[in-house]
Amino acid sequence: MKFWKLHGAGNDFIVIDDRENKVNDYSYLAKKVCHRHFGVGADGLLIIKKSDDYDCKMLYYNCDGSQAKMCGNGIRCFAKFAYENNIVDKENFDVETLAGTQQIRLNILNGMVDSVKVNIGKPNFNPKHIPVDTNKEKFINEDIIVDNKKINISTVLLGVPHTVVFVDEINKDQVLKYGELIEKHNIFPQNTNVNFVKVIDEENIVVSTWERGCGYTLACGTGISASAFIANYLGKTSNKVNVVSEGGKLFIEIIDDIVYMQGPAVKICEGILEGI
Numbered sequence: 001m002k003f004w005k006l007h008g009a010g011n012d013f014i015v016i017d018d019r020e021n022k023v024n025d026y027s028y029l030a031k032k033v034c035h036r037h038f039g040v041g042a043d044g045l046l047i048i049k050k051s052d053d054y055d056c057k058m059l060y061y062n063c064d065g066s067q068a069k070m071c072g073n074g075i076r077c078f079a080k081f082a083y084e085n086n087i088v089d090k091e092n093f094d095v096e097t098l099a100g101t102q103q104i105r106l107n108i109l110n111g112m113v114d115s116v117k118v119n120i121g122k123p124n125f126n127p128k129h130i131p132v133d134t135n136k137e138k139f140i141n142e143d144i145i146v147d148n149k150k151i152n153i154s155t156v157l158l159g160v161p162h163t164v165v166f167v168d169e170i171n172k173d174q175v176l177k178y179g180e181l182i183e184k185h186n187i188f189p190q191n192t193n194v195n196f197v198k199v200i201d202e203e204n205i206v207v208s209t210w211e212r213g214c215g216y217t218l219a220c221g222t223g224i225s226a227s228a229f230i231a232n233y234l235g236k237t238s239n240k241v242n243v244v245s246e247g248g249k250l251f252i253e254i255i256d257d258i259v260y261m262q263g264p265a266v267k268i269c270e271g272i273l274e275g276i
């Protein structure tokens with residue numbers, strides 16, 4: 001089976017076209033091909049499927065084999081693969097995901113997809129939907145205890161669950177240690193992605209993410225979007241924010257509570273997966 005490997009701000013993916021339903025276990029395939037030593041190596045696997053109602057459908061699996069409903073950096077790479085392989089022939093199209101329909105707008109340069117803008121919808125504050133185990137109506141600006149330390153967090157659902165921790169400085173050791181502890185804290189029955197956010201000024205933030213299902217990644221698209229949304233919601237930033245992560249930059253705009261994410265999609269290589 002043919003594959004492409006791409007990255008979006010350093011968050012890397014294997015993309016396959018399985019509209020003919022040839023693969024029967026995507027979880028197994030994700031673990032196998034995403035392995036950094038025994039596979040191609042990636043943070044996740046993206047699969048193109050046929051959609052009854054939209055231009056195409058995206059499925060996503062983390063490198064540990066768990067399925068997630070949405071992937072922000074992934075959908076930009078997915079859109080580049082779909083357009084450059086003539087699976088869709090439009091510059092604006094709709095992708096069905098398990099988190100709802102995502103509207104894609106491609107920026108084309110010399111016939112190739114250079115960057116992609118995605119309407120990833122409105123963040124959902126409802127703890128039952130995120131889910132967060134609490135009686136509160138929202139879980140914003142709340143203290144939790146992690147390893148005997150009080151940590152202030154805010155959590156929303158933006159396709160997948162995202163928790164934001166504002167910090168004075170980004171410290172990778174802290175992201176690795178507290179990221180995993182917060183991810184698996186018992187108030188999160190389905191775990192959470194964890195974003196450590198430094199606000200530089202009204203229009204610039206830095207985000208470092210610990211991801212559910214893959215650990216530390218160089219960037220997380222839905223995480224960066226949720227971070228920009230919460231920073232704006234709490235009055236720390238404006239509705240247009242440049243976001244820097246270790247692997248690259250994204251631009252986030254919030255209009256009427258809808259989050260628009262814009263960023264790169266870069267092809268690394270292509271090849272054939274044997275024995276699939």
Ligand SMILES: N[C@@H](CCC[C@H](N)C(=O)O)C(=O)O
Nearest residue numbers: 068071072073160220221222
């Ligand atoms: N890297 C992604 C998010 C992927 C899903 C996440 N790890 C989860 O399991 O919730 C992004 O760019 O949004």
